[in-house]
Amino acid sequence: MEIIETSRRRFLKSGVALCVYASNLDALTCLPTYLTQPTSKSTNNIKEVPFLCNMCRNKCAGIGRVEQNILTKIDPNPLFPKSRNMICPKGNSGIQALYDIDRLKYPLKRVGVRGDGKYQRVTWDEAFEYIKDKLVDILKKEKDNRSTIVSCNGEGFNKDEYIKFFNGKIGSSNFLDEGSICLNTKLGATILTIGDIGEMDIEGSDFVLIAGANRFESLITPDSVDLARKQKEQKLVVLDPRATVTALKADEYLPINPGTDLALCLAMTYIAIENELYDKSFVKKYFKDFDKYKKHILDNKYTSKWAETKTHIPAQKIEKLTKEFFQAKRPLFYLGRRSVWSNNDFQLRRAMVLLNGLAGSINRQGGIILGKPIKLPEEEINSPLYANTKERFDLDGIIYGSKKGGSWLNFREKIVSNKAPYPVRAMFIRKHNLMQNMPNVSKTKKMLEMMDLVVVLDTMPTDTAIMADIILPECTYLEREDMVVSFGKLEPSLALRNRVIEPMFESKSMQDILKGLGEKLSKPLFDISKEFDEDLQDNIKELGEKQAFVDGGYDLAELYQKDVTQRNRELIEKNFGKEAYIMLKKDGVWYPNIKKYHREIFNGNFEYYPKDKRYYTIDKKFSVNCYLKKLAKNGEDAMPTWRDKYDFKVKDGHFRMITGRYVTETQSATTNNIMLREFSDTNHIWINNQVAKKLNIEVGDMVEVESSIGKIRIKAYPTNKIHPQAVWFAHGFNSKSFYMSNSYNNGANDNEIIEDKFEKIYGCATMHQTDVTIRKV
Amino acid sequence: MARYAMAFDYKLCINCKACEVACKEENGILLGADKHRLWINVKEPSGNFWDLDRDDVEYMPTQCNQCENPPCLEACPTKAIYIDDNGIVRLYKELCDLTQLCIKACPYDARYINSKDKIVDKCNFCSDTRLNRGLITTACQITCPSKVRIFGDLDNPNSEINQILKERNYFQLQPNKETKPKLFYLI
Numbered sequence: 018m019e020i021i022e023t024s025r026r027r028f029l030k031s032g033v034a035l036c037v038y039a040s041n042l043d044a045l046t047c048l049p050t051y052l053t054q055p056t057s058k059s060t061n062n063i064k065e066v067p068f069l070c071n072m073c074r075n076k077c078a079g080i081g082r083v084e085q086n087i088l089t090k091i092d093p094n095p096l097f098p099k100s101r102n103m104i105c106p107k108g109n110s111g112i113q114a115l116y117d118i119d120r121l122k123y124p125l126k127r128v129g130v131r132g133d134g135k136y137q138r139v140t141w142d143e144a145f146e147y148i149k150d151k152l153v154d155i156l157k158k159e160k161d162n163r164s165t166i167v168s169c170n171g172e173g174f175n176k177d178e179y180i181k182f183f184n185g186k187i188g189s190s191n192f193l194d195e196g197s198i199c200l201n202t203k204l205g206a207t208i209l210t211i212g213d214i215g216e217m218d219i220e221g222s223d224f225v226l227i228a229g230a231n232r233f234e235s236l237i238t239p240d241s242v243d244l245a246r247k248q249k250e251q252k253l254v255v256l257d258p259r260a261t262v263t264a265l266k267a268d269e270y271l272p273i274n275p276g277t278d279l280a281l282c283l284a285m286t287y288i289a290i291e292n293e294l295y296d297k298s299f300v301k302k303y304f305k306d307f308d309k310y311k312k313h314i315l316d317n318k319y320t321s322k323w324a325e326t327k328t329h330i331p332a333q334k335i336e337k338l339t340k341e342f343f344q345a346k347r348p349l350f351y352l353g354r355r356s357v358w359s360n361n362d363f364q365l366r367r368a369m370v371l372l373n374g375l376a377g378s379i380n381r382q383g384g385i386i387l388g389k390p391i392k393l394p395e396e397e398i399n400s401p402l403y404a405n406t407k408e409r410f411d412l413d414g415i416i417y418g419s420k421k422g423g424s425w426l427n428f429r430e431k432i433v434s435n436k437a438p439y440p441v442r443a444m445f446i447r448k449h450n451l452m453q454n455m456p457n458v459s460k461t462k463k464m465l466e467m468m469d470l471v472v473v474l475d476t477m478p479t480d481t482a483i484m485a486d487i488i489l490p491e492c493t494y495l496e497r498e499d500m501v502v503s504f505g506k507l508e509p510s511l512a513l514r515n516r517v518i519e520p521m522f523e524s525k526s527m528q529d530i531l532k533g534l535g536e537k538l539s540k541p542l543f544d545i546s547k548e549f550d551e552d553l554q555d556n557i558k559e560l561g562e563k564q565a566f567v568d569g570g571y572d573l574a575e576l577y578q579k580d581v582t583q584r585n586r587e588l589i590e591k592n593f594g595k596e597a598y599i600m601l602k603k604d605g606v607w608y609p610n611i612k613k614y615h616r617e618i619f620n621g622n623f624e625y626y627p628k629d630k631r632y633y634t635i636d637k638k639f640s641v642n643c644y645l646k647k648l649a650k651n652g653e654d655a656m657p658t659w660r661d662k663y664d665f666k667v668k669d670g671h672f673r674m675i676t677g678r679y680v681t682e683t684q685s686a687t688t689n690n691i692m693l694r695e696f697s698d699t700n701h702i703w704i705n706n707q708v709a710k711k712l713n714i715e716v717g718d719m720v721e722v723e724s725s726i727g728k729i730r731i732k733a734y735p736t737n738k739i740h741p742q743a744v745w746f747a748h749g750f751n752s753k754s755f756y757m758s759n760s761y762n763n764g765a766n767d768n769e770i771i772e773d774k775f776e777k778i779y780g781c782a783t784m785h786q787t788d789v790t791i792r793k794v
Numbered sequence: 795m796a797r798y799a800m801a802f803d804y805k806l807c808i809n810c811k812a813c814e815v816a817c818k819e820e821n822g823i824l825l826g827a828d829k830h831r832l833w834i835n836v837k838e839p840s841g842n843f844w845d846l847d848r849d850d851v852e853y854m855p856t857q858c859n860q861c862e863n864p865p866c867l868e869a870c871p872t873k874a875i876y877i878d879d880n881g882i883v884r885l886y887k888e889l890c891d892l893t894q895l896c897i898k899a900c901p902y903d904a905r906y907i908n909s910k911d912k913i914v915d916k917c918n919f920c921s922d923t924r925l926n927r928g929l930i931t932t933a934c935q936i937t938c939p940s941k942v943r944i945f946g947d948l949d950n951p952n953s954e955i956n957q958i959l960k961e962r963n964y965f966q967l968q969p970n971k972e973t974k975p976k977l978f979y980l981i
Contacts, residue, residue, distance in 0.1 A: 063927075090820055092936055103939040109815035233808040236939065245808050245940040262808055265839060265851045272844055329844075620944045620954050621936065680810045692818065695825055696811045705843055737843050 067605025071494030072107035081517035098625035121490035122522035161549035163188035171449030185400035194422035206366030222383035224345030230353035260738035276359035282368035284324030294343035296377030310643035347383025358785035368657035388506025399570030424780025452480035457773035478756035492520035535574030701734035709735030731765035797881035799976035806940035813934035820933035832857035859975030869899035
């Protein structure tokens with residue numbers, strides 16, 4: 018999107034002031050003043066360190082160039098199958114995340130009221146001491162019900178370790194992650210339908226159909242890269258109520274009413290069944306309850322004409338699309354990787370998986386791959402069993418739901434409406450900007466205000482951080498080694514995030530933070546259990562206190578007796594050999610036969626596995642489940658079904674609010690990044706140009722957008738690229754924390770107007786179910 | 795000795811800005827300004843939403859054309875501009891006195907005032923940075939998700955750029971100006 022009215026030059030004022038350029042270097046870098054600039058031009062002093070990016074959830078492999086302990090450039094790591102030898106604009110801007118002058122530098126203790134941003138610098142020990150005193154008090158009040166402590170985590174890396182600490186060691190049942198404000202319906206629909214979350218093989222497909230996922234502006238590797246590099250003889254068709262870059266670059270673009278993709282899927286299913294276009298031998302071999310599904314689809318008469326009335330896509334185009342899809346050799350209905358939009362989202366994903374199944378595109382090239390990931394053994398720890406810990410409640414009323422990450426909106430609703438079965442008093446929040454990331458910010462604020470203790474671990478002074486009592490500065494992904502991770506099912510590999518530079522200021526890695534916290538908390542929290550936990554009391558009688566402590570696993574810092582480097586070494590050498598460890602440390606990536614298989618084809622395009630060694634098809638039993646009994650039992654549709662409530666209807670003068678992102682931003686995590694602000698210096702609301710004309714709205718006009726829960730002000734961008742009854746703007750803007758110099762009070766936050774509705778199958782927030790009005794101000 | 799050039803498989807460009815960020819980070823380009831060193835020319839669709847005409851949609855990366863016959867060089871009264879051993883149009887920084895005649899002479903609008911160094915600046919295929927360190931990649935080319943850019947030596951018959959120029963048709967910008975540009979747009 019190019020918006021002419023936005024003057025980037027105004028950033029000359031704020032932006033450049035932050036950057037001091039090395040004057041005696043030919044290679045100039047934009048580095049803040051607090052760094053000693055690298056002065057040497059010699060290549061001898063250059064160190065290249067392989068790492069994994071963390072500018073989004075994706076994890077691509079990069080190589081950091083370090084000169085005199087300063088990271089001066091990031092290049093792609095050509096060895097990693099997943100990221101295909103590229104670094105996106107955000108990855109390249111990681112340097113500015115590392116050297117962001119607004120970074121959290123020291124532990125902070127709140128001295129004002131929550132949200133006013135008044136903090137005092139404290140030592141790590143003072144911060145831990147404060148947390149300990151509060152937790153002792155809280156757990157006494159709650160008679161050692163550990164579930165009164167809630168933890169949440171929005172970062173992919175180290176999440177399992179974080180869970181091990183708070184749910185395993187400390188013993189709470191409550192953990193929440195971003196899944197319920199992200200893509201849990203997709204994961205759930207795939208698992209429940211074919212028993213695996215699968216992996217989509219875009220590279221191997223000759224016909225890719227995408228509904229709404231914006232792969233060219235929301236980059237996911239390898240999917241986006243494989244699409245962008247355009248495979249030979251591949252056709253890409255995109256459905257979207259907004260002409261995204263993905264839609265504009267597709268071979269065919271079908272504009273569609275918001276929230277009606279399911280109707281299109283059902284019509285495609287109808288056409289395939291009625292005309293017997295589907296892969297009969299595949300269906301016979303793998304489908305369960307196909308006859309039920311067939312009857313259901315035919316009885317409901319999901320014809321192309323019917324779907325035209327729902328989707329606004331002409332019937333003959335739906336017919337043509339379906340025929341092309343089923344005539345393709347290896348068609349793929351791309352399942353997306355995006356937040357939950359409509360209340361029918363789970364059923365939509367199910368219908369997509371079933372269409373892939375009807376085409377035989379499961380467990381084969383170009384379809385949903387089951388594959389063979391490299392298995393990494395879990396590090397075992399001994400977790401205490403607490404007799405007084407109560408069950409989690411955020412999945413009450415949710416039919417499936419993720420047992421791991423739960424349901425944020427259901428959880429928050431129960432807290433703020435005082436319907437939680439027991440008081441929740443403490444919250445540990447890691448890299449999870451709750452104040453910006455979920456619909457209806459005012460409820461999140463209320464929830465946090467109800468806590469006796471809020472602790473935030475983050476790299477930036479986010480809106481959520483300034484609601485905390487204690488802020489613990491975590492180092493960025495470039496300043497730490499993380500545990501080795503297994504990636505991919507089709508072209509599997511291991512990748513290691515190495516430490517590029519030492520942690521800056523007083524920041525620490527999550528492991529070091531939990532180690533310190535664990536050492537501080539172990540004894541005092543054990544003493545509380547001793548008072549309230551009868552099982553522990555019995556154990557102490559039997560074994561003595563010391564032994565009961567050790568055997569019961571009450572040493573909360575147990576996992577951190579060894580540092581990450583040592584843990585990696587032991588884990589990797591034991592399971593994959595010394596050579597694998599050496600390569601992971603030196604090159605960042607390893608997989609069996611990497612040296613034999615990995616080769617450059619042309620101009621930075623690599624082959625990672627020869628075609629006959631990729632795991633397109635594996636010998637694994639699976640079935641495609643058309644009918645889910647549990648849904649029927651709970652009053653939901655056991656098979657994908659259209660309901661009247663799914664119809665796209667917007668009152669006169671109203672618009673359906675849809676949301677998304679710019680290619681240069683990862684939600685609120687990057688909107689303070691000085692480099693990325695070059696390309697997305699604020700957000701604008703897209704409104705159809707013909708509608709805007711009637712409303713007398715021009716480019717750059719300030720408009721007020723109002724929903725049932727709030728209103729925001731934002732600049733307008735009239736365009737022919739959006740549905741006349743929808744408006745769109747990018748998520749993640751307008752921080753309320755004035756410590757975020759670049760994102761503070763800039764643009765608008767969608768979650769101030771998106772209503773907090775959630776679907777009941779996975780408890781996921783439905784982001785596209787809010788209607789708004791818009792007026793020029 | 796080389797004759798460096800760049801080919802663009804430009805229809806693959808998704809306008810993600812990775813090249814621009816990589817360039818700014820590698821070469822220390824001032825923030826807050828458009829079209830410094832490299833940029834993408836964007837053409838949007840026409841028509842109304844339900845019937846968009848996408849034929850014109852285009853993301854076209856561009857930058858200094860590294861002309862073999864550079865009008866900027868001719869125009870410079872202080873002889874600050876020269877062609878180096880790699881065929882790259884370069885600048886003797888100390889000779890540049892900002893007459894800006896090169897900016898006017900450049901048919902590709904590739905030159906701009908670098909207010910920090912007080913010179914007229916433009917893309918030099920990472921000569922000061924990557925090539926100087928012995929690499930034969932540019933920051934924009936190596937990072938590109940679509941692998942739009944093919945950088946290499948026209949004098950090396952085995953270079954990838956020569957291979958692709960043999961295999962594919964291409965056009966160049968403003969050939970009538972007889973600047974002999976070294977950017978090639980593959981079709």
